[in-house]
Amino acid sequence: MRHIFLLAAAAAALVAAPARADDVLHVGKASLTASATLPVDVGLKTGLFGKHGAEVALTDFEGSSKMHQAMVAGDIDIGVGAGPEMALVAKGSPELAVCDADPAPTFLGIAVAEDSPIRTIADLKGKKMSVSSVGGLTYWLALELARKEGWGENGLTLVTIGNASSSVVAALRDHLVDAAYTSTALAFLLEERKEGRLLAPASSYAGNVGGGMIFATNRALAEKPDAVRRFLAGWLATIAYMRAHRDETIGIERAVTGFPETVQEKEFDLTIGMFSDDCKFDPGTLANLKRSFTDLKLLPEAPDMAKLYTEAYLPKH
Numbered sequence: 001m002r003h004i005f006l007l008a009a010a011a012a013a014l015v016a017a018p019a020r021a022d023d024v025l026h027v028g029k030a031s032l033t034a035s036a037t038l039p040v041d042v043g044l045k046t047g048l049f050g051k052h053g054a055e056v057a058l059t060d061f062e063g064s065s066k067m068h069q070a071m072v073a074g075d076i077d078i079g080v081g082a083g084p085e086m087a088l089v090a091k092g093s094p095e096l097a098v099c100d101a102d103p104a105p106t107f108l109g110i111a112v113a114e115d116s117p118i119r120t121i122a123d124l125k126g127k128k129m130s131v132s133s134v135g136g137l138t139y140w141l142a143l144e145l146a147r148k149e150g151w152g153e154n155g156l157t158l159v160t161i162g163n164a165s166s167s168v169v170a171a172l173r174d175h176l177v178d179a180a181y182t183s184t185a186l187a188f189l190l191e192e193r194k195e196g197r198l199l200a201p202a203s204s205y206a207g208n209v210g211g212g213m214i215f216a217t218n219r220a221l222a223e224k225p226d227a228v229r230r231f232l233a234g235w236l237a238t239i240a241y242m243r244a245h246r247d248e249t250i251g252i253e254r255a256v257t258g259f260p261e262t263v264q265e266k267e268f269d270l271t272i273g274m275f276s277d278d279c280k281f282d283p284g285t286l287a288n289l290k291r292s293f294t295d296l297k298l299l300p301e302a303p304d305m306a307k308l309y310t311e312a313y314l315p316k317h
Contacts, residue, residue: 023227024055025220028071030064030081031163033257034183035107035271036212037080039238045252046241049234054227056234063163068215071095077220078231083210083285084137087293090303094218097210097309099232099279105211106274107267108138109201111187112179113172114194121149121200127178129156130171132163135296137209138181141202143295148205172196185259185267192263201270208284209292211274216313225313232279233315239275246272279314 029037040058043049049056061067064081068088071079079085079095082105086097110129112118118127124145131138139158146155159177161167168182173195181202190196202211214235216228242249246268254264276282286305293299 023224024057025078025224025227025231026057026059026076027078027080027231028059028061028067028076030061030067030079032060032062033185033259034212035185035253035267036082036102036274038253038256039101039235039242039275040080041256042242042249042252043234043238045255046238046248048237048241049231052230052234052237054230054234056231068093068095071215071217074217074219077217077224078228079215081213081215082137083213083289084140084292084296084298085213085215086210086289086305086308087298087303089215089308090293090299095215096218096221097213097281098216098221098228098311098313099214099235100210100276100281100285100309101214101235101279102212102271102274102276103208103210103282103285104203104274105137105141105206105209106201106203107184107211107271108141108181109184109187110179110199111168111172111182111190111196112199113175113196114190116178116197118178118199121145121205124179124199125149125151125155127156128159128176130159130161130168130177130180130182132181133160135298137211138163140292140296141206141209142181144206144292169195184270185257185263188263188266189259192260203274207288208282209288210285214279221310221313228313229315232313236277236279236315239277242275243272280311281309 031037064085067079070076131142165186168180171177187198250264250268290302290305294302
């Protein structure tokens with residue numbers, strides 16, 4: 001019996017053992033408050049990454065470009081960003097996409113001022129709309145809207161203003177634009193303040209485009225593949241926790257975003273369905289991204305998408 005007990009204890013110790021120093025994963029988020037990146041905060045707060053043997057050191061970045069620069073420099077191992085960043089992989093960035101975390105871009109939407117006469121998508125034809133940057137996800141989503149509505153290349157006038165909330169608020173308040181592509185959370189916050197409203201989330205018209213995607217450096221995949229696997233297992237466990245624990249999740253998210261409870265509740269209820277339960281790469285996501293790379297002139301020709309991602313590190317069910 002004593003030998004059986006010792007064997008059982010040793011096995012338990014192996015399961016619960018903390019990650020070795022060389023297995024610590026340095027994880028970056030492209031946005032502090034975007035719903036697509038908040039599962040990292042939830043997983044850390046609940047200990048779900050640790051329960052799956054992943055030790056995570058988190059860094060928040062102001063935008064995806066800075067995050068991927070840090071990946072190239074070797075400062076972080078994992079980046080939580082968006083699908084269009086796969087174009088960087090095609091251009092030679094030493095990384096691969098490892099999880100199609102939320103195929104639909106539900107957490108992005110079109111906001112208008114409270115007093116705007118615009119009530120439907122059709123009302124946007126010929127209007128001025130702000131986007132974060134030329135070649136970014138919101139830029140492509142605006143182009144896709146004009147294409148699907150049959151408005152032609154000049155169906156919308158696009159204005160780049162960055163992704164700072166203050167810039168979006170000022171542009172709508174001062175009527176510098178008729179509509180703004182922004183996070184749905186900010187749109188809900190504007191509704192709370194009686195300053196604006198959400199016209200429609202991007203997912204209401206756009207197909208899957210990898211609204212949230214997880215990347216890993218080639219170095220991390222080669223040197224600590226098991227740590228990457230444990231992180232992805234922890235991520236998926238966190239998504240399951242979020243679905244089952246609405247109030248607790250909203251509380252954790254609010255501590256990060258600083259949004260009022262009513263805003264965070266609306267954001268949670270809108271976006272919780274966008275997360276993938278298995279991280280596998282959706283064919284629609286890959287097809288839309290492939291087209292977007294040439295639409296945005298990010299690449300001279302459509303790439304072989306199979307070379308830009310891998311599912312080899314996902315949990316085996």
